[in-house]
Structure formats: structure tokens, C-alpha cells
Amino acid sequence: MRNSPLAGLLLALFAAQAPAAKAQSAIAADLWRVAAGTLVVPAALATDGSAALWTPAYAIPGEGPGLRAGVEAIHAPADEGVTGAVASLAFHPRGAWTLSAVWGRLEVGDLVRTETSPEALGSIPAYAQVVSVGVARSFARAGVTVGIAARALDGRLDEHGSTRWAADAGVAYSARHWRLGATTHFFDPSSASAISGASYSVGAEYRTSVSDLWGTPALFAVRYGFALAHGEDPAHLLTAGVTLAGLFELDAGAAREGTAGTAVWRSRMGAAVTAGRYRVYIGRDGGVNGFDATYRFGLAATLR
Numbered sequence: 001m002r003n004s005p006l007a008g009l010l011l012a013l014f015a016a017q018a019p020a021a022k023a024q025s026a027i028a029a030d031l032w033r034v035a036a037g038t039l040v041v042p043a044a045l046a047t048d049g050s051a052a053l054w055t056p057a058y059a060i061p062g063e064g065p066g067l068r069a070g071v072e073a074i075h076a077p078a079d080e081g082v083t084g085a086v087a088s089l090a091f092h093p094r095g096a097w098t099l100s101a102v103w104g105r106l107e108v109g110d111l112v113r114t115e116t117s118p119e120a121l122g123s124i125p126a127y128a129q130v131v132s133v134g135v136a137r138s139f140a141r142a143g144v145t146v147g148i149a150a151r152a153l154d155g156r157l158d159e160h161g162s163t164r165w166a167a168d169a170g171v172a173y174s175a176r177h178w179r180l181g182a183t184t185h186f187f188d189p190s191s192a193s194a195i196s197g198a199s200y201s202v203g204a205e206y207r208t209s210v211s212d213l214w215g216t217p218a219l220f221a222v223r224y225g226f227a228l229a230h231g232e233d234p235a236h237l238l239t240a241g242v243t244l245a246g247l248f249e250l251d252a253g254a255a256r257e258g259t260a261g262t263a264v265w266r267s268r269m270g271a272a273v274t275a276g277r278y279r280v281y282i283g284r285d286g287g288v289n290g291f292d293a294t295y296r297f298g299l300a301a302t303l304r
Helices: 005-016 020-036
Strands: 066-075 082-092 097-108 126-139 144-157 160-174 178-185 199-207 211-213 216-229 233-244 248-259 262-275 278-285 294-303
Touching: 020 082, 020 097, 020 126, 020 144, 020 294, 233 262
Parallel strands: none
Antiparallel strands: 066 082, 066 294, 082 097, 097 126, 126 144, 144 160, 160 178, 178 199, 199 216, 211 216, 216 233, 233 248, 248 262, 262 278, 278 294
């Protein structure tokens, strides 16, 4: 059985950090960045089924009570060996509040234990799991939404595992043509930034007015995202997209990341179809450092 290069990378990261429990917490947060790579929009502006995982400033749009449920599957080819799932539920009662709950898990497979011979002696568990509950409030007249979330981040690599708490906050602003947002991700005020695995991101989106494209109403958008994590150079994301008749969306762009002054580019692509209260979408991350692409498949439903 072939070992996962990503799992080997995690083992190297683990060995380079101490103490073990806190190092494992950072690795668990880093593993979730595999899923974040499939986001076509900046994390601070996420609106898909798992939006509440990326930014607490997520509110169900529209007036009146509403319920939104979402499920996602995350898959990378055997070279990475990463699989995962995310389930989310958001509830908007009467008023300006939205309550949300998210569960997600990522696993690294094909990692086996050996000693002096190539014979496998068993598998090595490697996973990251998160449970999150949050609340957001919208100020309709100002176009502002603010939110906070409490998260339990559980990580395990071989015999080492730990669970830590994180508290995130986010804010989003929406106007006729603009959307702006800022958020933290897995911020732990009790840990130093070197071992917490926290990241910080901002995003901006400009939307045109609806125009005619081959006889179909079309809306175009351009987005920019900026993210910062400890020990790494700032990451940049630039994407553009088009929405046709409010039903079909197509997006594409590129992300630039860097570590120790070395820049890496990776492609981002996404597509979505909306049919009534249902939305089906897919995201693709072009991969980095020799890894193949990672895919995200999702379904979200809004009930009123």
C-alpha cells in the first residue's frame, strides 16, 4: 500500500514542533487548509453550505424565519490520501439573528506502520475534526453582519492527539456592488501564534449590475482575498465569475502562497447550479508542491 506524501509531511511537521499536544493542534488546523484551498471566494466572503465554518459572520439572506442545511464531501487523489466531510445547519428565527452549527472531519489515509521490513504492521491514524457553534447578527440598514463562533478542534497523528478550543469572530459588509469581509480562523487566545495554527483573512468582491449576455441576464464579479498565517508569507487570491439568470455560476482564478520566500501558484475553479431552494456546487484546487488536485462537492438547501 502506498503511503500518502501529505501524511509524511504532517509527520515531519509534528517531529519539528513541541510540546506534542500543542504541535498536534497546529497540524490539525493546517490540515483544514486542504479544504480551504477549494474555496473560490475568499474565506471571509464564503456563502456555500459550509460558510459558517470559514466565517462566523454568516447570516441566512432574506426576511422571515429560515433554515439552511448543507453537506460537503472533500476528496483528493491517492497521492494525498485526504478524504473528508462537512455538515452544517443554520437557523434564522424571527429577527436579525442566525444560529449555526458545523461538524467536519478530514482524514489522511494510506499511512501504514512498518519497522525493519516493508511488511505493514497496521495503519497510522491521522485526522482533524472540528465542531463549531456560532451566532451572527445582521444590521440590515447598515448592510453589516457580525458573528462569533466557539470551536473545538480535535487532531490526531499516530498515538499523539489533543483537543483545543478556539474562538473566532467575523464581520461582513454588503452594498449594491460591493461585499467586504474579515475573519479569524481557529484563533486560540490561550496559545502563542506559533503553535495555535490560527489564520486571518480579509476579502473584497465587486459585482456589476445585471446585463444581457447572449440573451441571458448575467452578473459578473471580481474578488480579492488576503490571508495570513504564522510562519508563512501572505497568501493572495484573485478570482472572477459570472452568474447566468441567477441559476448557473462559473468561477475561476488563482492563489499565490509562499513559505520562506518561495512563491507557489495554484489554480481555483468552481461551478454551481441553483434550482429552487437547492444549490449544488463543486470546487477544485489545482494542487501545490507536486500534489494533485483536491475537489469539494456540496449540496445546500434553504427552507422557509
